Amino acid sequence: MAPKSIDAVDDQIKDVIQDLFQIQVATHNYAGPQTQQELVRLITQLAGSLAILSDDASALPDQIPPEIIDYVDSGRNPDIYTREFVELVQKGNQYLKGRSEALTGFRDALGEEMVKAWPEMKTDVDNVLRSSHTEQIKREEIVVQTNGTST
Incomplete structure (x- = not known):
């Protein structure tokens, strides 16, 4: 059937x-x-x-997730549940984006300080920064392809 x-x-x-x-x-x-x-x-x-x-x-x-069934059983609107869930996900995404940007800034600052302290490691530090920057660009491209927008 x-x-x-x-x-x-x-x-x-x-x-x-x-x-x-x-x-x-x-x-x-x-x-x-x-x-x-x-x-x-x-x-x-x-x-x-x-x-x-x-x-x-x-x-x-x-x-159907059991949380939605419980939500409806208690007489509440599932559209409100969806809206609250989307808002929660957006807050989580904003938190992770801020954390990622902070770590990126820390990575760059650490690289600069390492080159100042050990000039002979400039090539190695540049290679690490370049490869991590390339990985970050690839992750952002995946997000753009998945969501259709950049974050």
Whole structure:
């Protein structure tokens, strides 16, 4: 059985709601044996719709983090959870970016001080600075390719 799309399951949920609405209308307008036969037909139709919905919905991927389920169960909006999560990730990224920039500055300052203290190591220090700078550029290019923007 091919996995169903969320849109197909959404349509089936709408069908179940429609079946429930028809049962409600038939119950409200009860007119004897004809209505009873119609109710039996509608309830049978509802049971079939629910069975199809259950089968198709169980084939959907269910990779929802438990934190979101708990969030929704406590009556909170999952969009707020997403916004808070994105803000937390942005703060973490800003912290790591600042830390990376501080370490880059320290690396450069250390290299300069090492060359002042040991001029004979200038070539080695330059090679280390150049290779670490090249690695940093490669990491930034990966970030640009992944995110589409530079950090």
